Structures are given as structure tokens and as C-alpha cells.
Amino acid sequence: MIKDDLSTIILAGGYSRRMGEDKALIPISGIPLLKRTCELAQTVTSQVYIVTPWRERYQEIIPNSCQIIPETYSAEETSPHGALVGLYQGLQQVQTEWVLVLACDLPKLTRTELEFWCQQLDSMGKDQVALVAKSPPIWQPLAGFYHRQCKALFAAYLATGERSFQGFLNQHCVKELTVRDRATLFNCNTPEDLEQI
Numbered sequence: 019m020i021k022d023d024l025s026t027i028i029l030a031g032g033y034s035r036r037m038g039e040d041k042a043l044i045p046i047s048g049i050p051l052l053k054r055t056c057e058l059a060q061t062v063t064s065q066v067y068i069v070t071p072w073r074e075r076y077q078e079i080i081p082n083s084c085q086i087i088p089e090t091y092s093a094e095e096t097s098p099h100g101a102l103v104g105l106y107q108g109l110q111q112v113q114t115e116w117v118l119v120l121a122c123d124l125p126k127l128t129r130t131e132l133e134f135w136c137q138q139l140d141s142m143g144k145d146q147v148a149l150v151a152k153s154p155p156i157w158q159p160l161a162g163f164y165h166r167q168c169k170a171l172f173a174a175y176l177a178t179g180e181r182s183f184q185g186f187l188n189q190h191c192v193k194e195l196t197v198r199d200r201a202t203l204f205n206c207n208t209p210e211d212l213e214q215i
């Protein structure tokens with residue numbers, strides 16, 4: 019079921035150092051991991067954006083209806099600033115009230131689980147700015163939802179020089195997302211992780 023006033027941002031600007039090859043392109047049942055994540059997101063949101071500095075690398079593999087938001091960094095810098103900055107840049111382009119935020123490397127995520135997550139948006143309090151999975155005490159920032167007011171909150175946070183999601187989520191009114199099947203949060207970071215799939 020597609021949810022109104024919700025879009026998805028998938029972050030795909032990491033270096034996959036532990037994997038040794040680009041995780042986003044690794045085939046899972048024959049489908050590149052990033053494409054699989056896009057297709058899953060399309061089952062719950064009509065707009066799916068991918069934030070990455072590498073448009074050319076992914077343009078051919080993602081579904082046509084998904085849009086790439088190019089992540090920028092200045093000429094003096096050699097790499098992106100991390101996932102929080104990527105999300106902040108992505109949020110500038112998105113108009114919906116809520117944004118589902120996903121890592122590209124969630125090979126066990128399912129449509130059923132995503133639909134269960136989306137239902138929880140209906141019971142958010144007015145003061146709550148995000149609904150995010152947690153493996154206490156650690157937030158799982160790239161599995162959850164952020165309200166559009168996070169744009170301004172991220173701007174203020176970044177202005178202090180901070181870039182850690184944990185710090186951001188701990189200092190704002192964030193609700194823990196209930197995860198029905200915790201296996202769906204499995205991140206595929208290393209070649210050994212891949213063997214488990």
C-alpha cells in the first residue's frame with residue numbers, strides 16, 4: 019500500500035571498505051542490492067530518491083522512476099562527508115511531510131516489514147521528529163522515518179560541527195520504531211556477511 023505524503027531517501031554514497039567492492043552493486047538473487055532496495059521502497063512510497071555522489075555508476079541499474087540526488091562536496095575535499103550530510107542534502111530536494119530513510123545494504127528487508135513500519139507513522143506525536151529503529155543503546159539511523167522539520171534541525175546540528183547520527187537522535191524527540199522481524203535490519207558489510215544470505 020502506497021502511503022501519502024511519504025517519500026524515500028536511500029543513501030548510497032559509502033565506500034564499502036569492509037566489503038572490498040561496491041555493496042550497492044552486489045547481486046542478491048540476481049538483482050543489484052541498491053535496485054532491490056529501490057523496488058522495495060516503491061511498494062510503500064511513490065517517490066524514491068537515491069543520494070549519491072556517483073550518479074553514473076547507478077543510473078543504469080535503478081528503476082526508471084527513481085531519481086538520483088547528486089551529493090556534492092567541494093573541490094578541496096576528496097570524499098563525501100558521511101551519511102548524515104548525505105541525508106541533509108537529500109532532504110533539501112524532498113517535499114513530503116515524512117521521509118523513509120534506508121541504507122542501500124539491507125538485503126533481508128521485506129515488503130511486509132516495511133508496511134508494518136509505515137503503519138506506525140499514524141501514531142506519531144506532534145513533538146516527535148523521527149521514528150527510528152534501535153538496537154539499544156544504538157540507533158539504527160538508516161532504518162526509519164524523519165519528519166521534514168529535521169531539515170532545520172540537521173542544519174543547526176551541522177553548524178555545531180557535529181556529524182554523528184547517534185548524537186542527533188539522542189538530543190531530539192525521537193520514537194523507537196518497532197521492528198517485527200529483527201533479521202530485516204541485517205546490514206551486509208563484509209564478504210562473510212554476504213555468505214550468510
Ligand SMILES: Nc1nc2c(ncn2[C@@H]2O[C@H](COP(=O)(O)OP(=O)(O)OP(=O)(O)O)[C@@H](O)[C@H]2O)c(=O)[nH]1
Pocket residue numbers: 029030031032033034035036037041069070071089098099100101104105120121122123160207
Ligand atoms: N549518500 C551517502 N551515503 C553514505 C555515506 N556514507 C555511508 N553511506 C551509506 O550509508 C549506508 C551505511 O554505510 P556503512 O556501511 O556504514 O558505510 P560504507 O561506507 O558503505 O561501508 P564501509 O566503508 O565498510 O564502512 C550505506 O548505504 C552507504 O552507502 C555518505 O557519505 N553519503
